[in-house]
Amino acid sequence: MNEPSEAKIRDLLKKSLHSPDPELQRDLWPQMLRRLDEQSSVKIIPWLDWALLTVPVISILAFPHSILVFMYCL
């Protein structure tokens, strides 16, 4: 590897990139809790969606003509 060239790039990057404060300014646990709550409610919805979807699918399979009724409703 070309060391002098790498050193130049290193210097250039150090001068050019913003140096962030590595200290965390606040406790992130409340946000984390919100995220956990959101995800647990998201987990429940798909089951309900699947249950609701099952009814028309079974109806269509059992009574193919019922698709006309569903299409009319849509």
Add this chain to the structure above:
Amino acid sequence: MDAMNAITAEERSLVSPAEEGVLKRFAAGDIPAFEILFHQHQARVYAWIVRIVRDAGIAEDLTIETFWRIYRARKRFDPARGFGPWARRIATNVAIDGLKNLRPEESLSTEALPSIEVDSDLQRHIRKQTERAFRQLPARFQAVAIMALVDERPYEEISQALGISIGAVKTRVFRAVRLLRMKLKQLGVEP
């Protein structure tokens, strides 16, 4: 041996019996145990991520994302191996994903740039073009360049954080430097 699987004696000694109990409870999905770990490690995870993405707001969001992924992956976690190195590896992946989501031309915060005595227009131009070229690099190259070149982290630490061999880290740094030099030349900067 996979670098990430190599647990040192020092790391093993860091896992006290009390901590091991918390880790086992966490692995079983216990939220209070997760909260203990979150408070123990959030500052370190944030500090690691903010060094890679260089933006406090984005780093906070990515810290949350990291702990969310940690929580989701809790069943795969081995309590005997320690939480810190595992969290750091996940944080690195999350930070790289965060960099991918930034548009190349999107400039991160330019506050608190290192002070330079004589900040001529030319120097400002060079710094701006360097940042621009850097943000055009693939995310995995940006991450490795920051860790190896800007923060000057040891290659071993980088290899553990990325889950790749030290040789692969060196190759990635070499490619990042070569690509950055090429992009700088295209932008009229000769490093």
